[in-house]
Amino acid sequence: MTDLHPGSVVGVLGGMGPLATADFFSKVIAATPAGNDADHVPLLIHSDPRIPSRPAAILQGGPSPLPALLAARDRLIAAGAVALVMPCNTAHHWHAQLQARCPVPFLSIVDAACQEVTSEVARGATVGIIATQATLAARLFDQQLAQWGCTVLQPDDQTLQQVVLPAIAGVKAGDVAHSGLPLQQAVQALLDRGASRVILACTEVPVALDAIASPVRAHCVDTTAALARACVAWWQQYSRVT
Amino acid sequence: MTDLHPGSVVGVLGGMGPLATADFFSKVIAATPAGNDADHVPLLIHSDPRIPSRPAAILQGGPSPLPALLAARDRLIAAGAVALVMPCNTAHHWHAQLQARCPVPFLSIVDAACQEVTSEVARGATVGIIATQATLAARLFDQQLAQWGCTVLQPDDQTLQQVVLPAIAGVKAGDVAHSGLPLQQAVQALLDRGASRVILACTEVPVALDAIASPVRAHCVDTTAALARACVAWWQQYSRVT
Numbered sequence: 001m002t003d004l005h006p007g008s009v010v011g012v013l014g015g016m017g018p019l020a021t022a023d024f025f026s027k028v029i030a031a032t033p034a035g036n037d038a039d040h041v042p043l044l045i046h047s048d049p050r051i052p053s054r055p056a057a058i059l060q061g062g063p064s065p066l067p068a069l070l071a072a073r074d075r076l077i078a079a080g081a082v083a084l085v086m087p088c089n090t091a092h093h094w095h096a097q098l099q100a101r102c103p104v105p106f107l108s109i110v111d112a113a114c115q116e117v118t119s120e121v122a123r124g125a126t127v128g129i130i131a132t133q134a135t136l137a138a139r140l141f142d143q144q145l146a147q148w149g150c151t152v153l154q155p156d157d158q159t160l161q162q163v164v165l166p167a168i169a170g171v172k173a174g175d176v177a178h179s180g181l182p183l184q185q186a187v188q189a190l191l192d193r194g195a196s197r198v199i200l201a202c203t204e205v206p207v208a209l210d211a212i213a214s215p216v217r218a219h220c221v222d223t224t225a226a227l228a229r230a231c232v233a234w235w236q237q238y239s240r241v242t
Numbered sequence: 243m244t245d246l247h248p249g250s251v252v253g254v255l256g257g258m259g260p261l262a263t264a265d266f267f268s269k270v271i272a273a274t275p276a277g278n279d280a281d282h283v284p285l286l287i288h289s290d291p292r293i294p295s296r297p298a299a300i301l302q303g304g305p306s307p308l309p310a311l312l313a314a315r316d317r318l319i320a321a322g323a324v325a326l327v328m329p330c331n332t333a334h335h336w337h338a339q340l341q342a343r344c345p346v347p348f349l350s351i352v353d354a355a356c357q358e359v360t361s362e363v364a365r366g367a368t369v370g371i372i373a374t375q376a377t378l379a380a381r382l383f384d385q386q387l388a389q390w391g392c393t394v395l396q397p398d399d400q401t402l403q404q405v406v407l408p409a410i411a412g413v414k415a416g417d418v419a420h421s422g423l424p425l426q427q428a429v430q431a432l433l434d435r436g437a438s439r440v441i442l443a444c445t446e447v448p449v450a451l452d453a454i455a456s457p458v459r460a461h462c463v464d465t466t467a468a469l470a471r472a473c474v475a476w477w478q479q480y481s482r483v484t
Contacts, residue, residue, distance in 0.1 A: 007292055007313075018282045022267045025289070029260050035415050040260045040291040047267070049282040050249055071249075079321040173277050 007042055008238075010231055011081025011104075013072050015047040016054065016088035017172045020203035020224065022047075023210075024087035027228035041235045044079055046072050054090040055134035066094050073098055073106075082238065083107060085231050087224055089131060089201045093138040105234070112230035113199055113223040114144040120221065121196050124149040128190030128198035130164060130183065130205055141201060153190050171204035179204075180212030187216040197221050249284055250480075252473055253323025253346075255314050257289040258296065258330035259414045262445035262466065264289075265452075266329035269470035283477040286321055288314050296332040297376035308336050315340055315348075324480065325349060327473050329466055331373060331443045335380040347476070354472035355441055355465040356386040362463065363438050366391040370432030370440035372406060372425065372447055383443060395432050413446035421446075422454030429458040439463050 014021030025045060034040050051069060056062030069091065073084060084106045086092065092110050099106045117127060127150045129141060136154055145152050155164055163186050167179040183205055187198045199221045200206050206222045256263030267287060276282050293311060298304030311333065315326060326348045328334065334352050341348045359369060369392045371383060378396055387394050397406055406428050409421040425447055429440045441463045442448050448464045 007290060009288070009290070015282070015284065017278075018271050018285075019268075022264060022271060025264045025267060025287075026261075029264060029416070032416075036259075036411075038291050040257070040289070042257065042291060043260075043287070043289040045267075045285070045287040045289065046251070047282070047285040047287065048249060048251070049276075049280050049284060075321055079317055169278075174271070174274075 007080065008082040009042040009044040009080050010235055011073075011076030011079070011084045012043055012045040013069060013076065013084060013086040013091070014045050014088075015049045016051055016091055017204065018047050018049055019171060019174070019176070019207055021045060021087055023203065023207045024224050024228055027225045028231055031225070031228045031232045041232055044076055044081055046076055048072055054088070054093065055132055058090070058093055058134040058138055065091065066097055069094055069098055073102065077102075077104060083231075083234055085109070085227055087203050087227055089140065089203060089223055090135045090138070092140050093134070107227065107230050107234060109223050109227040110140050110144065112226040113201065113221055114141065114148075115230075116221050116226045117145070117150075117197060117199060118148045121150070124151075125196045126151045126153060126194045128153045128187070128193070128195030129201050130155065130186055130190070130198060131201035132168060133160060133165065135201055141199065153193055153195050155186050155189065159186055159189060167208060168202055168204045171208050176208055176211045179208035180214060183208050184212065184214045184216050187214075187220060191216065191219055199223065249322065250324040251284040251286040251322050252477055253315075253318030253321070253326045254285055254287040255311060255318065255326060255328040255333070256287050256330075257291045258293055258328075258333055259446065260289050260291055261413060261416070261418070261449055263287060263329055265445065265449045266466050266470055269467045270473055273467070273470045273474045283474055286318055286323055288318055290314055296330070296335065297374055300332070300335055300376040300380055307333065308339055311336055311340055315344065319344075319346060325473075325476055327351070327469055329445050329469055331382065331445060331465055332377045332380070334382050335376070349469065349472050349476060351465050351469040352382050352386065354468040355443065355463055356383065356390075358463050358468045359387070359392075359439060359441060360390045363390075363392070366393075367438045368393045368395060368436045370395045370429070370435070370437030371443050372397065372428055372432070372440060373443035374410060375402060375407065377443055383441065395435055395437050397428050397431065401428055401431060409450060410444055410446045413450050418450055418453045421450035422456060425450050426454065426456045426458050429456075429462060433458065433461055441465065
């Protein structure tokens with residue numbers, strides 16, 4: 001094999017779903033202060049839609065996606081990844097296992113988003129969260145938000161089942177256009193209940209809200225964009241040092 | 243290395259530029275008749291902005307990007323790519339060398355676009371082309387269009403230098419918003435001169451025209467979308483057979 005251009009890359013465990021991964025890619029580019037092609041972060045994006053369902057594994061005891069995630073991780077490392085990211089909140093249920101014995105940094109979308117939240121709201125603020133039932137059940141954000149003294153609001157069960165989950169499924173099925181307004185209503189309901197920020201803790205959600213240029217976006221923390229910014233910051237630090 | 247989820251992927255030689263590669267990714271998703279994540283084409287996208295300038299190599303004798311392209315190709319094949327695509331027209335100057343001794347199919351953006359052109363225009367039609375100076379100099383589209391008896395129109399030199407090339411550079415620098423209108427004018431000028439279709443033979447161009455929802459798009463053949471459709475068709479055939 002030729003290897004005249006060995007080049008380090010940031011590896012992306014994606015495809016959960018593909019549109020959210022494409023959105024992450026675009027947000028890395030947008031977060032990069034670049035004057036030309038060469039200023040951008042080199043990425044190796046593994047968009048694999050065959051990774052077993054994360055919600056089914058967490059909620060229904062379905063097959064674990066961990067073996068597929070570990071295989072994707074190792075494939076990216078073997079291909080030259082010097083750091084890893086995974087633009088899917090629910091999959092972060094397995095982040096500790098993916099980080100264990102991982103020879104390169106594996107940036108967390110939860111850490112990236114919580115850093116943005118705590119820089120934007122006062123200690124003890126009320127914060128909303130829009131996520132899959134599985135992400136909520138896995139309590140991925142609870143610990144870090146509790147440390148900041150936050151009260152966490154989530155959609156009531158009816159809104160979750162009848163509005164949020166169908167809209168997320170809609171984005172995964174490619175129907176972005178009809179998913180924006182329902183999700184906007186779900187965000188607005190949390191703002192009305194007193195949330196000072198709403199965390200879009202499912203990477204399908206900002207895709208749908210961006211598609212309608214929703215005004216509620218100004219009150220949201222976009223986990224995809226937070227991970228993109230963390231990825232660009234990591235790369236800039238890495239490429240300065242090496 | 244774990245390999246419980248070996249999964250074939252289509253490899254994407256990208257980063258030329260990154261935004262065009264992200265656009266290709268989105269267009270593959272849009273071209274896929276998918277009801278859920280699992281119906282999508284698995285992709286491994288190498289977005290490497292460090293590949294030496296293609297125009298500089300073709301027009302000014304700058305360093306060849308071929309070694310870097312071969313390294314990216316081989317990296318993707320080693321990581322499991324069962325077919326390859328490259329969403330950059332200018333880089334197809336080296337397509338024959340990339341295809342040579344390549345153990346997997348390397349779909350051509352020129353072939354994909356010319357198939358769409360010849361299915362949409364009558365034999366002997368006049369066809370416009372918007373491209374970098376390097377793509378025009380490399381005459382990538384001439385042979386296939388000549389076989390269909392087409393007369394090919396390209397922007398006059400002043401439009402190329404003062405409108406098209408700065409707009410393409412604008413997209414590469416992330417300034418999509420200001421690149422759409424100039425490129426729309428360049429397309430319109432070719433339509434006014436009698437072109438029945440205009441080939442957007444630089445993958446930055448549809449990004450800018452899509453951003454302003456340009457009405458001229460209806461008269462254009464989008465090379466990025468053509469390659470995306472060819473990629474989805476190839477994968478569907480492959481996954482039926484294997």
